[in-house]
Amino acid sequence: MKTSDNRKRRAVVIGGSMAGLFAASLLRRVGWDVDLYERSDVELFGRGAGIVTHDELLRALTDAGASLADLGVSINERVALDSTGKPIERLAYPQIVTSWDRLHSLMRATIPHENHHLGCNLQDIRQDADGVTAVFSNGRSEQADLLIGADGFRSTVRARFLPQVTPEYAGYVVWRGLADERDLSPEVHAAIFEKFAFFLPAHNEIIGYPIAGPNNDLRAGSRRFNWVWYRRADAELLKSMLVDEEGLQYDVSIPPPKIRRDVIDGLKSDAKGFLPWPFYESLLGIDRPFFTPIYDHFSPSMVFGRVALVGDAASVGRPHIGMGVTKAAEDGQSLARCLASPEIDVADGLARFNAERVPAAWRAFASGRELGEFMHKSGSAVPPEERERWKELHSVSAMLKHTASSSFVREVRLQQPAPATSSSNQSEQI
Ligand SMILES: Cc1cc2nc3c(=O)[nH]c(=O)nc-3n(C[C@H](O)[C@H](O)[C@H](O)COP(=O)(O)OP(=O)(O)OC[C@H]3O[C@@H](n4cnc5c(N)ncnc54)[C@H](O)[C@@H]3O)c2cc1C
Missing domain, CATH: 3.30.9.60 (D-Amino Acid Oxidase; Chain A, domain 2)
Structure with a gap:
Protein backbone atom coordinates (compact mmCIF):
# COMPACT_ATOMS: atom_id res chain seq x y z
CA MET A 1 0.00 0.00 0.00
CA LYS A 2 1.87 3.06 -1.29
CA THR A 3 1.00 6.76 -1.58
CA SER A 4 1.73 8.84 -4.72
CA ASP A 5 5.19 9.66 -3.31
CA ASN A 6 5.75 5.89 -3.09
CA ARG A 7 5.82 5.62 0.70
CA LYS A 8 3.70 3.04 2.54
CA ARG A 9 0.39 4.44 3.77
CA ARG A 10 0.28 4.93 7.50
CA ALA A 11 -2.57 4.48 9.96
CA VAL A 12 -2.64 5.40 13.64
CA VAL A 13 -5.03 3.39 15.81
CA ILE A 14 -6.31 4.88 19.07
CA GLY A 15 -7.14 2.20 21.67
CA GLY A 16 -5.46 -1.14 22.31
CA SER A 17 -8.40 -3.33 23.21
CA MET A 18 -10.24 -5.62 20.80
CA ALA A 19 -11.31 -3.18 18.07
CA GLY A 20 -7.88 -1.52 17.99
CA LEU A 21 -5.99 -4.80 17.84
CA PHE A 22 -8.17 -6.20 15.04
CA ALA A 23 -8.00 -3.00 12.96
CA ALA A 24 -4.23 -2.67 13.42
CA SER A 25 -3.50 -6.30 12.68
CA LEU A 26 -5.75 -6.62 9.64
CA LEU A 27 -4.55 -3.35 8.06
CA ARG A 28 -0.94 -4.46 8.55
CA ARG A 29 -1.72 -7.64 6.68
CA VAL A 30 -2.90 -5.71 3.63
CA GLY A 31 0.30 -3.65 3.55
CA TRP A 32 -0.34 -0.61 5.72
CA ASP A 33 2.17 0.79 8.15
CA VAL A 34 0.24 0.83 11.45
CA ASP A 35 0.98 2.11 14.94
CA LEU A 36 -1.37 1.59 17.86
CA TYR A 37 -1.65 3.98 20.82
CA GLU A 38 -3.27 2.91 24.11
CA ARG A 39 -3.79 5.25 27.05
CA SER A 40 -3.20 2.59 29.71
CA ASP A 41 0.38 2.60 31.01
CA VAL A 42 0.37 -1.17 31.35
CA GLU A 43 -0.54 -4.02 29.04
CA LEU A 44 -4.21 -5.02 29.38
CA PHE A 45 -3.37 -8.64 30.26
CA GLY A 46 -5.26 -10.54 32.98
CA ARG A 47 -8.52 -8.57 32.80
CA GLY A 48 -12.11 -9.15 31.75
CA ALA A 49 -14.43 -12.13 32.01
CA GLY A 50 -16.21 -14.44 29.55
CA ILE A 51 -16.78 -13.97 25.81
CA VAL A 52 -18.98 -16.14 23.58
CA THR A 53 -17.47 -16.71 20.14
CA HIS A 54 -19.19 -16.98 16.75
CA ASP A 55 -17.99 -18.40 13.42
CA GLU A 56 -17.53 -14.80 12.22
CA LEU A 57 -15.08 -14.14 15.07
CA LEU A 58 -13.13 -17.32 14.35
CA ARG A 59 -12.78 -16.21 10.70
CA ALA A 60 -11.56 -12.75 11.76
CA LEU A 61 -8.99 -14.27 14.14
CA THR A 62 -7.74 -16.48 11.31
CA ASP A 63 -7.56 -13.49 8.92
CA ALA A 64 -5.54 -11.61 11.55
CA GLY A 65 -3.07 -14.50 11.81
CA ALA A 66 -4.06 -15.35 15.41
CA SER A 67 -3.84 -18.96 16.50
CA LEU A 68 -7.13 -20.73 17.21
CA ALA A 69 -5.42 -23.50 19.21
CA ASP A 70 -6.74 -23.67 22.78
CA LEU A 71 -9.10 -20.80 22.07
CA GLY A 72 -11.55 -21.75 24.82
CA VAL A 73 -13.97 -24.37 26.07
CA SER A 74 -16.21 -26.17 23.55
CA ILE A 75 -19.77 -26.57 24.75
CA VAL A 97 -16.76 -19.94 24.99
CA THR A 98 -13.60 -18.14 25.94
CA SER A 99 -12.34 -15.16 27.90
CA TRP A 100 -11.60 -11.55 27.04
CA ASP A 101 -8.06 -12.13 28.32
CA ARG A 102 -7.46 -15.08 26.00
CA LEU A 103 -8.69 -13.16 22.93
CA HIS A 104 -6.69 -10.12 23.94
CA SER A 105 -3.44 -12.07 24.29
CA LEU A 106 -3.97 -13.91 20.96
CA MET A 107 -4.55 -10.62 19.16
CA ARG A 108 -1.84 -8.71 21.04
CA ALA A 109 0.67 -11.27 19.72
CA THR A 110 -0.12 -10.15 16.15
CA ILE A 111 1.25 -6.60 16.73
CA PRO A 112 5.03 -6.05 16.96
CA HIS A 113 6.18 -4.30 20.15
CA GLU A 114 7.72 -1.43 18.20
CA ASN A 115 4.29 -0.57 16.76
CA HIS A 116 2.40 -0.79 20.06
CA HIS A 117 2.61 2.25 22.32
CA LEU A 118 1.31 2.41 25.89
CA GLY A 119 0.70 5.52 27.99
CA CYS A 120 -0.60 7.56 25.02
CA ASN A 121 -3.89 9.29 25.76
CA LEU A 122 -5.39 10.91 22.65
CA GLN A 123 -6.33 14.51 23.30
CA ASP A 124 -6.93 16.11 19.93
CA ILE A 125 -7.17 15.38 16.20
CA ARG A 126 -6.21 17.68 13.34
CA GLN A 127 -6.77 16.91 9.69
CA ASP A 128 -6.40 18.50 6.27
CA ALA A 129 -6.38 17.26 2.68
CA ASP A 130 -2.92 15.68 3.09
CA GLY A 131 -3.25 13.85 6.36
CA VAL A 132 -4.42 13.56 9.92
CA THR A 133 -2.53 14.22 13.15
CA ALA A 134 -3.18 12.59 16.52
CA VAL A 135 -2.17 14.76 19.47
CA PHE A 136 -1.56 13.00 22.80
CA SER A 137 -1.64 14.45 26.31
CA ASN A 138 2.01 13.42 26.85
CA GLY A 139 3.03 15.95 24.18
CA ARG A 140 3.55 13.38 21.42
CA SER A 141 1.91 13.90 18.03
CA GLU A 142 1.71 11.46 15.12
CA GLN A 143 0.87 12.12 11.46
CA ALA A 144 -0.80 9.59 9.23
CA ASP A 145 -3.03 9.02 6.21
CA LEU A 146 -5.75 7.54 8.40
CA LEU A 147 -6.76 7.68 12.07
CA ILE A 148 -8.87 4.88 13.56
CA GLY A 149 -10.86 5.61 16.71
CA ALA A 150 -11.00 2.31 18.62
CA ASP A 151 -11.24 4.06 21.97
CA GLY A 152 -14.35 2.43 23.41
CA PHE A 153 -17.88 3.51 24.28
CA ARG A 154 -16.84 6.86 25.76
CA SER A 155 -14.72 7.61 22.71
CA THR A 156 -12.77 10.86 22.57
CA VAL A 157 -12.65 10.46 18.78
CA ARG A 158 -16.44 10.13 18.46
CA ALA A 159 -17.03 13.06 20.83
CA ARG A 160 -14.97 15.25 18.48
CA PHE A 161 -17.23 14.50 15.46
CA LEU A 162 -20.56 13.36 16.91
CA PRO A 163 -20.92 15.09 20.29
CA GLN A 164 -24.68 14.44 20.20
CA VAL A 165 -24.19 10.65 20.26
CA THR A 166 -23.83 9.67 23.89
CA PRO A 167 -24.37 6.31 25.58
CA ASP A 296 -25.89 1.46 24.34
CA HIS A 297 -25.50 3.95 21.52
CA PHE A 298 -25.48 4.13 17.73
CA SER A 299 -23.43 6.44 15.48
CA PRO A 300 -25.16 7.22 12.17
CA SER A 301 -21.76 7.70 10.52
CA MET A 302 -18.45 5.94 11.16
CA VAL A 303 -16.26 8.11 8.89
CA PHE A 304 -15.24 11.77 9.21
CA GLY A 305 -12.69 12.74 6.56
CA ARG A 306 -9.62 10.61 7.29
CA VAL A 307 -10.99 9.36 10.59
CA ALA A 308 -12.90 6.09 11.04
CA LEU A 309 -14.64 4.74 14.15
CA VAL A 310 -14.59 1.01 14.96
CA GLY A 311 -15.91 -1.22 17.76
CA ASP A 312 -17.62 0.26 20.80
CA ALA A 313 -16.50 3.77 19.83
CA ALA A 314 -18.89 3.55 16.87
CA SER A 315 -21.79 1.73 18.50
CA VAL A 316 -22.68 -0.61 21.32
CA GLY A 317 -25.47 -3.18 21.34
CA ARG A 318 -26.75 -4.47 24.67
CA PRO A 319 -24.69 -7.50 25.63
CA HIS A 320 -27.48 -10.12 25.40
CA ILE A 321 -26.52 -10.44 21.74
CA GLY A 322 -22.92 -11.27 22.74
CA MET A 323 -21.51 -9.50 19.68
CA GLY A 324 -19.20 -6.76 21.04
CA VAL A 325 -15.92 -8.43 20.14
CA THR A 326 -17.25 -9.99 16.93
CA LYS A 327 -18.57 -6.64 15.70
CA ALA A 328 -15.23 -5.00 16.51
CA ALA A 329 -13.41 -7.75 14.59
CA GLU A 330 -15.71 -7.39 11.58
CA ASP A 331 -15.16 -3.62 11.55
CA GLY A 332 -11.42 -4.33 11.23
CA GLN A 333 -11.99 -6.85 8.43
CA SER A 334 -14.14 -4.39 6.52
CA LEU A 335 -11.59 -1.56 6.89
CA ALA A 336 -8.80 -3.79 5.62
CA ARG A 337 -10.91 -5.06 2.71
CA CYS A 338 -11.96 -1.55 1.67
CA LEU A 339 -8.43 -0.11 1.91
CA ALA A 340 -6.43 -3.07 0.61
CA SER A 341 -5.97 -2.00 -2.98
CA PRO A 342 -2.90 0.21 -3.55
CA GLU A 343 -4.96 2.09 -6.16
CA ILE A 344 -7.84 3.02 -3.85
CA ASP A 345 -8.11 6.55 -2.57
CA VAL A 346 -8.46 6.67 1.25
CA ALA A 347 -11.70 8.66 0.99
CA ASP A 348 -13.23 6.15 -1.44
CA GLY A 349 -12.19 3.17 0.68
CA LEU A 350 -13.61 4.80 3.81
CA ALA A 351 -16.89 5.56 2.04
CA ARG A 352 -17.23 1.84 1.22
CA PHE A 353 -16.36 0.93 4.82
CA ASN A 354 -19.02 3.33 6.09
CA ALA A 355 -21.65 1.90 3.73
CA GLU A 356 -20.84 -1.66 4.90
CA ARG A 357 -20.54 -1.11 8.62
CA VAL A 358 -23.15 1.48 9.63
CA PRO A 359 -25.99 -0.95 8.81
CA ALA A 360 -24.14 -3.72 10.69
CA ALA A 361 -23.75 -1.41 13.70
CA TRP A 362 -27.45 -0.64 13.52
CA ARG A 363 -28.33 -4.35 13.50
CA ALA A 364 -26.27 -4.89 16.67
CA PHE A 365 -27.76 -1.84 18.38
CA ALA A 366 -31.37 -2.62 17.41
CA SER A 367 -31.22 -6.36 18.06
CA GLY A 368 -29.64 -5.73 21.47
CA ARG A 369 -32.60 -3.48 22.34
CA GLU A 370 -35.11 -6.00 21.02
CA LEU A 371 -33.63 -8.86 23.01
CA GLY A 372 -33.20 -6.66 26.08
CA GLU A 373 -36.91 -5.75 26.17
CA PHE A 374 -37.59 -8.56 28.62
CA MET A 375 -35.68 -6.61 31.27
CA HIS A 376 -38.49 -4.06 31.45
CA LYS A 377 -41.59 -5.92 30.18
CA SER A 378 -42.98 -9.27 31.15
CA GLY A 379 -44.92 -11.75 29.05
CA SER A 380 -48.05 -11.52 31.19
CA ALA A 381 -48.28 -7.72 30.67
CA VAL A 382 -47.92 -7.88 26.87
CA PRO A 383 -51.13 -6.84 25.02
CA PRO A 384 -52.76 -9.64 22.96
CA GLU A 385 -51.68 -8.18 19.59
CA GLU A 386 -47.99 -8.32 20.64
CA ARG A 387 -48.06 -11.81 22.17
CA GLU A 388 -46.92 -13.64 19.03
CA ARG A 389 -43.88 -11.40 18.62
CA TRP A 390 -43.13 -11.63 22.33
CA LYS A 391 -43.15 -15.43 22.13
CA GLU A 392 -40.89 -15.39 19.08
CA LEU A 393 -38.35 -13.23 20.89
CA HIS A 394 -38.70 -13.82 24.61
CA SER A 395 -40.18 -17.23 25.40
CA VAL A 396 -37.66 -19.44 27.19
CA SER A 397 -36.97 -21.44 24.01
CA ALA A 398 -36.57 -18.21 21.99
CA MET A 399 -34.15 -16.76 24.53
CA LEU A 400 -32.05 -19.94 24.39
CA LYS A 401 -31.94 -19.62 20.62
CA HIS A 402 -31.37 -15.85 20.28
CA THR A 403 -28.97 -15.00 23.14
CA ALA A 404 -25.40 -14.57 21.89
CA SER A 405 -26.42 -15.68 18.40
CA SER A 406 -25.06 -13.95 15.32
CA SER A 407 -27.97 -15.19 13.20
CA PHE A 408 -30.43 -13.34 15.47
CA VAL A 409 -28.48 -10.12 14.89
CA ARG A 410 -28.53 -10.64 11.12
CA GLU A 411 -32.31 -11.04 11.16
CA VAL A 412 -33.09 -7.84 13.08
CA ARG A 413 -36.49 -6.43 12.17
CA LEU A 414 -36.27 -2.83 13.38
CA GLN A 415 -35.87 -0.16 10.73
CA GLN A 416 -32.73 2.02 10.81
CA PRO A 417 -33.76 5.66 11.33
CA ALA A 418 -32.67 8.43 8.96
CA PRO A 419 -29.27 9.77 10.11
CA ALA A 420 -30.64 13.14 11.24
CA THR A 421 -32.92 11.57 13.84
CA SER A 422 -30.77 8.67 14.92
CA SER A 423 -29.55 10.16 18.17
CA SER A 424 -32.23 12.73 18.83
CA ASN A 425 -34.54 10.66 21.02
CA GLN A 426 -32.06 9.48 23.61
CA SER A 427 -33.45 10.19 27.03
CA GLU A 428 -31.09 9.53 29.95
CA GLN A 429 -27.72 10.52 28.63
CA ILE A 430 -24.37 10.49 30.36
C1 LIG B 1 -9.67 -4.40 30.12
C2 LIG B 1 -10.97 -4.70 29.41
C3 LIG B 1 -11.68 -5.87 29.74
C4 LIG B 1 -12.88 -6.17 29.10
N1 LIG B 1 -13.52 -7.34 29.43
C5 LIG B 1 -14.68 -7.66 28.80
C6 LIG B 1 -15.36 -8.89 29.10
O1 LIG B 1 -14.91 -9.67 29.92
N2 LIG B 1 -16.52 -9.18 28.46
C7 LIG B 1 -17.04 -8.34 27.51
O2 LIG B 1 -18.08 -8.65 26.92
N3 LIG B 1 -16.40 -7.19 27.17
C8 LIG B 1 -15.25 -6.82 27.81
N4 LIG B 1 -14.62 -5.64 27.49
C9 LIG B 1 -15.26 -4.77 26.48
C10 LIG B 1 -15.01 -5.30 25.08
O3 LIG B 1 -13.63 -5.30 24.81
C11 LIG B 1 -15.73 -4.43 24.10
O4 LIG B 1 -17.10 -4.37 24.38
C12 LIG B 1 -15.64 -4.90 22.66
O5 LIG B 1 -14.72 -5.90 22.49
C13 LIG B 1 -15.21 -3.76 21.76
O6 LIG B 1 -13.96 -3.33 22.19
P1 LIG B 1 -13.37 -1.95 21.85
O7 LIG B 1 -11.93 -2.21 21.57
O8 LIG B 1 -14.17 -1.25 20.81
O9 LIG B 1 -13.56 -1.07 23.15
P2 LIG B 1 -12.91 -1.24 24.60
O10 LIG B 1 -12.72 -2.66 24.90
O11 LIG B 1 -13.70 -0.42 25.52
O12 LIG B 1 -11.46 -0.58 24.45
C14 LIG B 1 -11.19 0.80 24.26
C15 LIG B 1 -9.71 0.99 24.50
O13 LIG B 1 -9.37 2.33 24.17
C16 LIG B 1 -8.54 2.88 25.19
N5 LIG B 1 -8.73 4.33 25.17
C17 LIG B 1 -9.87 5.00 25.55
N6 LIG B 1 -9.69 6.32 25.39
C18 LIG B 1 -8.45 6.49 24.89
C19 LIG B 1 -7.70 7.64 24.51
N7 LIG B 1 -8.21 8.88 24.63
N8 LIG B 1 -6.44 7.46 24.02
C20 LIG B 1 -5.91 6.21 23.90
N9 LIG B 1 -6.58 5.08 24.27
C21 LIG B 1 -7.83 5.22 24.73
C22 LIG B 1 -9.02 2.19 26.46
O14 LIG B 1 -8.06 2.23 27.48
C23 LIG B 1 -9.31 0.78 25.96
O15 LIG B 1 -8.19 -0.04 26.01
C24 LIG B 1 -13.41 -5.29 28.10
C25 LIG B 1 -12.70 -4.12 27.78
C26 LIG B 1 -11.49 -3.82 28.40
C27 LIG B 1 -10.72 -2.56 28.00
Missing part, protein backbone atom coordinates in the same frame (compact mmCIF):
# COMPACT_ATOMS: atom_id res chain seq x y z
CA ASN A 76 -22.58 -28.38 22.97
CA GLU A 77 -25.83 -27.39 24.58
CA ARG A 78 -27.87 -24.64 26.16
CA VAL A 79 -30.11 -25.44 29.09
CA ALA A 80 -32.72 -23.36 30.94
CA LEU A 81 -33.45 -24.12 34.59
CA ASP A 82 -36.59 -23.35 36.56
CA SER A 83 -36.44 -21.79 40.02
CA THR A 84 -35.96 -25.23 41.62
CA GLY A 85 -32.94 -25.94 39.42
CA LYS A 86 -34.78 -28.42 37.19
CA PRO A 87 -33.95 -28.26 33.44
CA ILE A 88 -37.04 -27.04 31.53
CA GLU A 89 -35.64 -26.49 28.02
CA ARG A 90 -32.59 -27.74 26.16
CA LEU A 91 -31.12 -26.67 22.84
CA ALA A 92 -28.21 -28.31 20.99
CA TYR A 93 -25.90 -25.37 20.23
CA PRO A 94 -22.18 -26.07 19.73
CA GLN A 95 -20.11 -22.97 20.52
CA ILE A 96 -16.66 -22.08 21.85
CA GLU A 168 -27.84 5.83 27.04
CA TYR A 169 -28.34 3.92 30.30
CA ALA A 170 -30.56 0.88 29.73
CA GLY A 171 -31.97 0.82 33.28
CA TYR A 172 -30.13 -2.33 34.34
CA VAL A 173 -26.68 -3.59 35.26
CA VAL A 174 -24.84 -6.81 34.67
CA TRP A 175 -23.28 -8.51 37.67
CA ARG A 176 -20.44 -10.87 36.81
CA GLY A 177 -17.92 -13.07 38.54
CA LEU A 178 -15.68 -16.07 38.05
CA ALA A 179 -16.00 -19.17 40.27
CA ASP A 180 -13.19 -21.72 40.31
CA GLU A 181 -14.28 -25.04 38.85
CA ARG A 182 -12.65 -26.89 41.74
CA ASP A 183 -14.86 -25.04 44.24
CA LEU A 184 -18.10 -26.20 42.62
CA SER A 185 -19.81 -29.22 44.19
CA PRO A 186 -20.25 -32.25 41.88
CA GLU A 187 -24.01 -31.50 41.83
CA VAL A 188 -23.55 -27.87 40.77
CA HIS A 189 -20.93 -28.94 38.22
CA ALA A 190 -23.30 -31.48 36.67
CA ALA A 191 -26.18 -28.99 36.58
CA ILE A 192 -24.55 -25.93 34.97
CA PHE A 193 -20.86 -26.43 34.07
CA GLU A 194 -19.80 -27.50 30.53
CA LYS A 195 -22.93 -25.97 29.04
CA PHE A 196 -24.50 -22.57 28.52
CA ALA A 197 -26.96 -22.40 31.42
CA PHE A 198 -29.87 -19.98 31.76
CA PHE A 199 -32.45 -18.91 34.36
CA LEU A 200 -35.03 -16.47 32.96
CA PRO A 201 -37.47 -15.07 35.51
CA ALA A 202 -39.32 -11.85 34.51
CA HIS A 203 -37.05 -8.77 34.34
CA ASN A 204 -33.87 -10.76 34.90
CA GLU A 205 -31.44 -12.90 32.94
CA ILE A 206 -29.02 -15.22 34.69
CA ILE A 207 -26.52 -17.10 32.55
CA GLY A 208 -23.29 -18.99 33.01
CA TYR A 209 -20.72 -20.95 31.06
CA PRO A 210 -17.21 -22.34 31.56
CA ILE A 211 -14.06 -20.48 30.55
CA ALA A 212 -10.35 -21.23 30.95
CA GLY A 213 -8.65 -20.85 34.31
CA PRO A 214 -5.88 -18.29 34.93
CA ASN A 215 -3.14 -18.38 32.27
CA ASN A 216 -5.56 -20.04 29.85
CA ASP A 217 -5.59 -23.29 31.80
CA LEU A 218 -8.12 -25.50 29.99
CA ARG A 219 -7.59 -28.65 32.06
CA ALA A 220 -10.70 -30.12 33.68
CA GLY A 221 -10.74 -28.99 37.31
CA SER A 222 -8.68 -25.85 36.61
CA ARG A 223 -11.26 -23.89 34.63
CA ARG A 224 -13.67 -21.20 35.87
CA PHE A 225 -17.44 -20.66 35.70
CA ASN A 226 -18.38 -17.30 34.18
CA TRP A 227 -21.39 -16.24 36.28
CA VAL A 228 -23.69 -13.45 34.98
CA TRP A 229 -26.88 -11.77 36.31
CA TYR A 230 -28.66 -8.90 34.49
CA ARG A 231 -30.67 -6.97 37.12
CA ARG A 232 -32.71 -3.82 36.96
CA ALA A 233 -31.44 -0.71 38.78
CA ASP A 234 -33.16 2.62 38.20
CA ALA A 235 -31.05 5.77 37.90
CA GLU A 236 -31.33 6.53 41.62
CA LEU A 237 -30.35 3.03 42.73
CA LEU A 238 -27.47 2.99 40.24
CA LYS A 239 -26.20 6.30 41.61
CA SER A 240 -26.06 4.85 45.12
CA MET A 241 -24.28 1.72 43.84
CA LEU A 242 -21.64 3.92 42.21
CA VAL A 243 -20.40 5.28 45.57
CA ASP A 244 -17.26 3.60 46.94
CA GLU A 245 -16.31 2.82 50.57
CA GLU A 246 -14.77 6.29 50.96
CA GLY A 247 -17.95 8.03 49.76
CA LEU A 248 -16.54 8.92 46.35
CA GLN A 249 -19.29 9.11 43.68
CA TYR A 250 -18.48 7.65 40.23
CA ASP A 251 -20.58 8.86 37.33
CA VAL A 252 -20.76 6.12 34.65
CA SER A 253 -19.31 2.94 36.11
CA ILE A 254 -17.17 1.98 39.09
CA PRO A 255 -13.89 -0.01 39.01
CA PRO A 256 -14.60 -3.52 40.36
CA PRO A 257 -12.26 -3.21 43.40
CA LYS A 258 -14.15 -0.07 44.47
CA ILE A 259 -17.61 -1.69 44.71
CA ARG A 260 -18.78 -1.47 48.33
CA ARG A 261 -18.99 -4.66 50.38
CA ASP A 262 -22.60 -3.89 51.38
CA VAL A 263 -23.61 -3.72 47.69
CA ILE A 264 -22.01 -7.13 47.08
CA ASP A 265 -23.60 -8.57 50.25
CA GLY A 266 -26.97 -7.20 49.05
CA LEU A 267 -26.58 -9.10 45.77
CA LYS A 268 -25.80 -12.33 47.60
CA SER A 269 -28.71 -12.00 49.99
CA ASP A 270 -31.13 -11.19 47.11
CA ALA A 271 -29.85 -14.27 45.29
CA LYS A 272 -30.78 -16.55 48.19
CA GLY A 273 -34.20 -18.05 47.55
CA PHE A 274 -34.47 -16.34 44.17
CA LEU A 275 -31.82 -18.08 42.08
CA PRO A 276 -31.99 -21.82 41.39
CA TRP A 277 -29.58 -23.57 43.75
CA PRO A 278 -26.81 -24.25 41.14
CA PHE A 279 -26.57 -20.54 40.30
CA TYR A 280 -26.82 -19.53 43.97
CA GLU A 281 -24.19 -22.00 45.16
CA SER A 282 -21.77 -21.04 42.39
CA LEU A 283 -22.18 -17.36 43.40
CA LEU A 284 -21.10 -18.23 46.93
CA GLY A 285 -17.72 -19.28 45.50
CA ILE A 286 -17.16 -15.77 44.11
CA ASP A 287 -15.79 -13.41 46.74
CA ARG A 288 -16.20 -10.15 44.84
CA PRO A 289 -18.70 -10.25 41.99
CA PHE A 290 -18.70 -6.91 40.17
CA PHE A 291 -21.29 -4.97 38.20
CA THR A 292 -21.23 -2.90 35.02
CA PRO A 293 -24.14 -0.59 34.10
CA ILE A 294 -25.52 -1.36 30.63
CA TYR A 295 -25.38 1.45 28.08
